[in-house]
Amino acid sequence: MSMTNVERLREFARPDRVFDFMAPARSPVDVRHGPILYLEDVSVSFDGFKAIDDLNLTIDDGELRCIIGPNGAGKTTMMDIITGKTRPDRGQAWFGSRHNLLQMDEPQIANLGIGRKFQKPTVFEALSVSANLELAMAGDRRVWKTLLARLDHEGRERIDEVLETIALSAERDRLAGVLSHGQKQWLEIGMLLMQRPRLLLVDEPVAGMTEPEMHRTADLLTRLAGQQSVVVVEHDMGFVRSIARTVTVLHQGSVLAEGSMDEVANDPRVIDVYLGGDDDSADTREEG
């Protein structure tokens, strides 16, 4: 990785070089080459513990991808890296083929079009359901513009539309804090939709949901894929089976297997990790 000064100078003076400050500030995501998300040789360790170890992952535009793996496999850390919360020690992370995610912070990445749903539902409990959606609506985020911002007709329609999608129309004026756990999960997904992201990262969307709620969530996520790329991290194997086209298995910070649900489920290494080890988080739920 290390460059001598001469090399650095040569790199700087390259004839085809485009300086960052000359490039348009919010250029659209370039997905002409296929992938919308591209991670290469990403590694990060915390106090000597390798949370992510040489991770390579490619998500195509419009894809719905499920990521599974035992506890501590690095799923949440991976999302932290993509959304700018954690800086990796090594490796590359690109959004499309133009945006280097490692040079941006959380708000920049969010405004670029990567939305994230947390594992624990995180909504603004002191605000009404519709106000939650209004805050998440794509728009100018600068302080002065936010102070003067008003909800226009288009915005109101967009909120109505999303409320419809997440089945919370009747709760629009209630405080988000009084919603049920499953409703909070949906509200958070609704907030992602308001952002109009190109890529959604969804961490355990059905945790704490009832069976019918789970079906509706599966339905919602499969409908979203195609317009947006969706990455779902989930423990619930039944749920994964119901939505997944491609499944990636993470283990100890790197990709263990990748393929269709059936391929992955029959992979001896995966069976070993899930059934052979003393980790019991996922295998018991597969039947359910």
Next chain:
Amino acid sequence: MSLATMFKRNSLLDERSTWVTSVVLIVGMLAVVVLHALPSDHAWHLNGSVVSLLGKYLTYMLLALAVDLIWGYLGILSLGHGAFFALGGYAMGLYLTAQDAPLAGWQSAMVHFPVAALGVVLAPGLLALVFGWLAFRSRVTGVYFSIITQALTFALMLAFNRNEMGMGGSTGLTRFDELLSFSLSSEGMTIALFVASGVAVLLAFWGCKAITRSRLGRVCMATRDAEARVRFIGYRVEHVKLAVFVLSAMIAGIAGALYVPQVGIINPSTFAPLFSIEIVVWVALGGRATLYGALLGALLVNYFKTLLTGVMPDAWLFLLGGLFVVVTMFLPQGVAGLMAHLRRRREVTT
């Protein structure tokens, strides 16, 4: 869109607490003016010293408003807001001192009222800008931020205690005569300062109300409750915090500037960490994140302080501490929360 339409759109007076507070403030102010105008042998006559005392309460209410804006709505507990209040006070103090005898160096410019008025908002504003930029950029939050603000105000207290600062050392600035060429000891000036303080409280109250009702206000509350989420939906949390913190410091500075001519002195004890903590107690007691609660808390606590320090000065700190404990344990929403609770109960029973 302009600011004016923002104020209109928010239809400030549609919320009950807002118009009740506004009416109480206006009626109260008018009442004081009228009672003061009564002949001095009348039983209800308010003399100048009482009006000055009430004016002082108003400046404290303004200060409490500034603290509620960042603590109640943004969740930033500043234990150093006395510093911004004091800086505004010192800017005004320099102006008042300069009316008698010319000051040396850069301070000589403070003889002009516009320069001093600028100093009243710029000195606290710039300090808050630099301090806040460093703190929020490094994501210093919670109790760490509170401790640093205590250190900030303590450091300033030590600095202003030194004679080389040219701020009067430990005595501070006092013996003021004139403000805008009017004598400070005149009755007219007393009532004018009182009214100016009242108007400042009213304007700041409406301004803060408009901000908290705007989308920015909702971003603030969202930041208070789930900061990471706000970042991940694309808001620059540190910019929001910085803007509101600077505004809050400026309001505190204005409060300090109105305080000094009414009290007649500004000295380093205003920078004392204890005073900054006391401000927080006013807001906690009145009720956070309501704005009117902060006004009420500042008025109540200071009224009782005046009463008690007259009768038994040693008991005051015990009472203040006791009040804080009681409020924290039994009235987390403060007096404002208690009033809202009683109103709801009445509505349920009737």
